[in-house]
Amino acid sequence: MSVSYIPEPTKRILWAKAAGRCQYEGCNKILWADDFTKSEFNTSYIAHIIGDKPTGPRGDDILSEKLKNDISNLMLMCDTHHRLIDVIDVSSHSVERLVEMKKKHEDRIEMLTDIKEEYQSHILLYGANIGNHTAPVSWEKAAFAMAPKRYPAHRQAIELSLKNSSFVDSDDHYWLIEKEHLNRQFNDKVKSRLSSGEIKHLSVFGLAPQPLLIELGTLISDIPTVDVYQLLREPAGWRWDDGCTVENIFSVREPAIKSNKVALNISLSANINDTRIVEVLGEDTSIWTLTIDSPNNDFLRKPEQLSNFRILCRKLLNDIKKEHGHNNELHVFPAMPVAASIEFGRVWMPKADMRLVIYDENRSKGGFIKALEKQMI
Structure with missing residues (x-):
């Protein structure tokens, strides 16, 4: 655990680079509020990559003193991961691994905060039952797939799903019920907002039987500016495969x-x-x-x-x-x-x-x- 005094300007820079979130890979926990009570206060810890003392975790006879207040050697973390890297599992957290965590987190924050306002997009989710399997699509997965070209206009998506439906596509009334529900939800939640100009761009994520997806497409039409996303199987997710070089000729x-x-x-x-x-x-x-x-x-x-x-x-x-x-x-x-x-x-x-x-x-x-x-x- 750190015992060094970190100057306030350095702390503020670190908070900005981390966007007030834990920099441990996969955590991203907000550090300005309590999970349980939702009370807002500073819950963060500042961790040293190279220990601030030679005898500390990942300490070095020369670099510990030299880098103890250097922003490149500091990470913002939640209590759990600060303890993990400094007490519980020091051996699994090398300098190289922590440097990579810090870089990836700060690069991602810089990329996302650099997006201009005109690149905002409303997330539209549509999922209906397919056979005996439900088809969930989430705001979090959609937001990840959109970055860095777009970012969500709101923290909540526009959802057109028929939740908790007991109908499946083999039921006699399935198509009539799902089509009617889709049309009503679209008219209530999307149509007027497109007409008024409130929605300037849509990012569409749909996972449903093909006839219903075609129906959704006819409702959206080709008039508004829209990005439609595809759920990939390998690698799994909604993000387009930018590294793909295969061309399919229709x-x-x-x-x-x-x-x-x-x-x-x-x-x-x-x-x-x-x-x-x-x-x-x-x-x-x-x-x-x-x-x-x-x-x-x-x-x-x-x-x-x-x-x-x-x-x-x-x-x-x-x-x-x-x-x-x-x-x-x-x-x-x-x-x-x-x-x-x-x-x-x-x-x-x-x-x-x-x-x-x-x-x-x-x-x-x-x-x-x-x-x-x-x-x-």
């Missing part, structure tokens, strides 16, 4: 036959065999296919891929309408990432595009079933 296959009955097969996260669509709609169906070389559930890793998808979908909807007529309906069979589902809904224009009939695969009901419909205005 391709479109036109139908072999021309018919008044038209379907769109979106095979991105998995392959949908045309025979499964024929089983639902019949042999006399024109099937357009949007796909990639090797469909898989973790291919979408960069926002640029999502942008390319949007551009292609806009063109594809126009091409299908030109070929099959504006007053026809388009049967959509989706197997695509959650972010792509939302963006597909956003590019669909209710005044210009064909009516949509959206299907969902449900094994308990033997295959694809009609889930939702989107009418023209």
Whole structure:
């Protein structure tokens, strides 16, 4: 434990660099309030990386005296982690490890506090039940994924989830109930705030069956400025994989036959065999296919891929309408990432595009079933 006097100016600089939070890796605890009573007072301790005495933790005959008041050798910590590094587990906390902790924490604080006001964004969370599993999305995970390009406009997210729902996607009334709830919540919590200009930017995180994500996209539309995020499996999380260099080239296959009955097969996260669509709609169906070389559930890793998808979908909807007529309906069979589902809904224009009939695969009901419909205005 430190016994040296730390000058007040040095303490203030350390507090600023740490943003009043514990600098131990993974802690980040606020140090200006008591967890239990919420009373506001200083709960911090100042720890030395190299002990302030040669006989102290990580002490050095020369450097201990030289660096005892040096900001580069000081860390702001909670009581628990101060005791951990100086008393309980000194051997596991080398100088190098603590220096790295301090650097990462202070670099993160500098990066986040350097973000300008125009980069603020309202977090929009949408999660519905998928099968027998719930799909939680959280403000904390969203805020982490947005940084450093955006930061949350508020400490609380806009939540459109149907919490504690007992319905699952195999229930007869599931689609009607979830769609109605989503529309009501969007109108109550988002629509007017977008219209008034209160919300200038949205960061959207959705984890729900694809037809509902498409529905969410149609509600948002392509008018507001929006960033849509994808939940990655490896590495797990919502942050885009900036280090990814893999490019997926989207391709479109036109139908072999021309018919008044038209379907769109979106095979991105998995392959949908045309025979499964024929089983639902019949042999006399024109099937357009949007796909990639090797469909898989973790291919979408960069926002640029999502942008390319949007551009292609806009063109594809126009091409299908030109070929099959504006007053026809388009049967959509989706197997695509959650972010792509939302963006597909956003590019669909209710005044210009064909009516949509959206299907969902449900094994308990033997295959694809009609889930939702989107009418023209």
